[in-house]
Amino acid sequence: MHASRPSWRTTPLSAALALALAGAALAGLPAHAAPATAATATAPAAVLPGDDFFNYVNGDWVRNTQIPADRSSWGSFASLSDSTNKRIIGLVEGLETQQNPSAEARQISDFYRSYMDETAIEAKGWAPLKPLLKKIDGIHDQASLARALGASLRADVDPLNSTNFFTENLFGLWVAQDLNDTTRNVAYLLQGGLGMPDRAYYLDNSARMQQLRGEYQKHIATLFKLAGYSDAQGRAARVFALEQKIAASHASREDSADVAKGNNVWRAQDFASKAPGLDWAAFFEGAGLSEQKDFIVWHPSAMAGSAALASKVPLATWKDFLAFHTINHFSTTLPRAAADQHFAFYGRALSGTPQQSARSKRALAATNDALSDAVGKLYVERYFSPESKARVQDMVSKLVAAFSRRIDKLDWMAPATKAQAQEKLKTLYVGVAYPDHWASYAGLQVVRGDALGNAQRAEQFHYQQQLAKLGQPVDRTEWAMPAQLVNAVNLPLQNALNFPAAILQPPFFDPNASDAANYGGIGATIGHEISHSFDDQGAQFDAQGKWRDWWTPADLAHFQAASKQLVAQFSAYKPFPDLAVNGQLTLSENLADLAGLSAAYDAFTLSQQGKPAQPGADREFFTGYGISWRNKAREAAERQQILTNGHAPAQYRAATVRNLDAWYPAFDVKQGQRLYLAPEQRVRVW
Structure with missing residues (x-):
């Protein structure tokens, strides 16, 4: 695409x-109008x-x-x-009244209806998120930090996709055919760790970017406050400062699209010397990647830069970083105040969108x-x-x-x-x-x-599902x-x-x-x-x-x-x-x-x-x-x-x-x- x-x-x-x-993978028409020809x-x-x-x-x-x-x-x-x-x-809404629905139909209907049930979400409040935040609060040393960073890894990036080589987690994972060996799938690791779309939003000193940086820090502080954290402003300032340091080691969009710069084969034992500062054994354990012998590291500078920050930045700041991104990531399934704040920044401030889409549209997107x-x-x-x-x-x-x-x-x-x-x-x-x-x-x-x-x-x-592909033959029809x-x-x-x-x-x-x-x-x-x-x-x-x-x-x-x-x-x-x-x-x-x-x-x-x-x-x-x-x-x-x-x-x-x-x-x-x-x-x- x-x-x-x-x-x-x-x-x-x-x-x-x-x-x-x-749905703009290659790029609409007036609402309620027939498509033009x-x-x-x-x-x-x-x-x-x-x-x-x-x-x-x-x-x-x-x-x-x-x-x-x-x-x-x-x-x-x-x-x-x-x-x-x-x-x-x-x-999807018609599945609710379907006689003898299939197992998949029930999954679709239950997922959609759960997202649509704002009354139940409001009644539960922040309780469903507390176990995740409690785990983060329990981080007490470099090993437990590395395991938590590994556990937050998601298979949500693609270095050959011009819009999708970025993740808000510290690193991103892509499982695909090896660039150098067409018979096997391999794990690719990419840069991440930013809550804004690109390093330019942290490093560019134009008036527009400075304004967005201010809006982003307010967003971080508001989510901390909604979640009941003390010193929301101070935590937001420290999280933003950490992300700004992470951004400084990120590759540009142009370099990210350069396969020659991305095809860096690292053995598992290489990470300690090439990107010191992070307990890589604990990270891979948390990510479920302990058995992997080699990786393709798409952004070596970001890998080294972020790993160095793991040992230099206070543990408390890293815990705030993980807590914020957990809240931010799941905010659309939290009480309305959190979902509205998420839209206020990502929709209104970043994209200029004046109004949040209907709940049914968001519920379908989540179900999709x-x-x-x-x-x-x-x-x-x-x-x-x-x-x-x-x-x-x-x-x-x-x-x-x-x-x-x-x-x-x-x-x-x-x-x-x-x-x-x-x-x-x-x-x-x-x-x-x-x-x-x-x-x-x-x-x-x-x-x-x-x-x-x-x-x-x-x-x-x-x-x-993505991890399971690592030991399997390549499927060209996937x-x-x-x-x-x-x-x-x-x-x-x-x-x-x-x-x-x-x-x-x-x-x-x-x-x-x-x-x-x-x-x-x-x-x-x-x-x-x-x-x-x-x-x-x-x-x-x-x-x-x-x-x-x-x-x-x-x-x-x-x-x-x-x-x-x-x-x-x-x-x-x-x-x-x-x-x-x-x-x-x-x-x-x-x-x-x-x-x-x-x-x-x-x-x-x-x-x-x-x-x-x-x-x-x-x-x-x-x-x-x-x-x-x-x-x-x-x-x-x-x-x-x-x-x-x-x-x-x-x-x-x-x-x-x-x-x-x-x-x-x-x-x-x-x-x-x-x-x-x-x-x-x-x-x-x-």
Whole structure:
């Protein structure tokens, strides 16, 4: 999901819920409105497509649409996610009256109803959290601190996901195929320990960041006060100071996306010398990783920096750090004052969202997070047809064929490199709509009326599922996202793609729409994900998902030169006077947009062979693409995206059309118009 890809599991917990609700893995539509299609789109007469293609396609929608009060942004992805979630809420609430429900149906219903029961949550107060806080209070030496830090580890990060290599726990765990040995899964350890989205929020001295740091310290103090701790202000100041020190050793977002910098193999015995200060034996014991002989440490500087702080920072401060993050993480299942405070900071202050979403939406997001495949199965059985799956699979085959042809025609790529690229296409696993095998939740205990306990047990259940993979063969067909998520993803280690059922709806895919509209919408999305196998990151992995260099030096030089052109093109976009798009940070996604759109146009052309010519089809194709990026965001949210997200703002992604020759005659784009590029200036990679 390189396309704007939030993972289903991120931290803090409420962030996972917000992302699950937003569903913007690649990127909505007005609330209660039918999805727009190329045929219904209208363009303001004063805007020329060659000056501002996004506004030409979406200007009327932008002017006539208000971002819902419980959202930081709104567009094609968010709107489709919202309508999908309303359907699922109906299904989940209907389970309450179902006769003889299955075990999974009972789990879904009990989890959802427990989260919805605010009266019971208020009546219990803070009592359900007290055992966790009591354990933290019992930390008395360096060994018990290390065990507690290890016990807080969650499998909630992914270094190859441009938005999801961060966790609020001191470190993050990812279990996946070894970069260097494709036959086995290995444990990856990543940086973490921050309650704000990125190190920039702690280290950047702009007025905006200084203001957010003040708001964050107030948030920490408020949660301590609500939980009954004395000296809430002092504790908050010390926790923030510790996080600021942790942030100082963190790698940048750009470095985090560099596989060469992340592929650091450490033996278990290496940690004591390479990252002294933390009792690593106790840490691994607490994390259930004592039997692991080796790890891949993605962020060595953060590992060493945080470990050193374990012995330098007073034990009392570490206990406050763990207590705060425990309260913060589970605040959405605590009394309303805690949940409201969590939204006040993460929703209102950080993202500019004025209103918290309805309890039912948050309950569904939590249920999705805990029982994703079980909920996905419900959704698919009711709302996804076999005919739609077959049609999308046919589109996939045409997209793969189009990409294969593009590779064959490249005049800059050596035959040996082409052969390796074609092998990746031949062995590519493409999952459409839902996984081949649904996950089982037979071992997960869901107790009606125990909202916090259910969330805690679900996390541990998922964590143990991930640990169990460490001794098992690699499964290349394993899905990374649930069927009910509006998103798509490329999994470079598995050489696999996932296109969940929920994204296979208008405006991306419409069984009743023209080929032109569908290829411009879901076709470009499919092409986007295929092309991630060959972008600046995907090209580092071979057909088996092994990290190795399969390019000739000349091929790589050409690719990097073309990539620099795209970096420069996007770095020139400046949505705010003081903030430009980071062309390097967004390079992978921008490459995938360009290559995916090009391949989709080829596949559309291929699909029309032997059919009568359709006047205006090219315009409909590109308009369909522009509609797929329909989006508007609050300033705070867009600023956060530019600083921390590997995806450029939607209006600039829509402008990728300026690099395709076919766009110019389709819209009569002339020299002198703002998006016009001379043929030799158009970026051509694949």
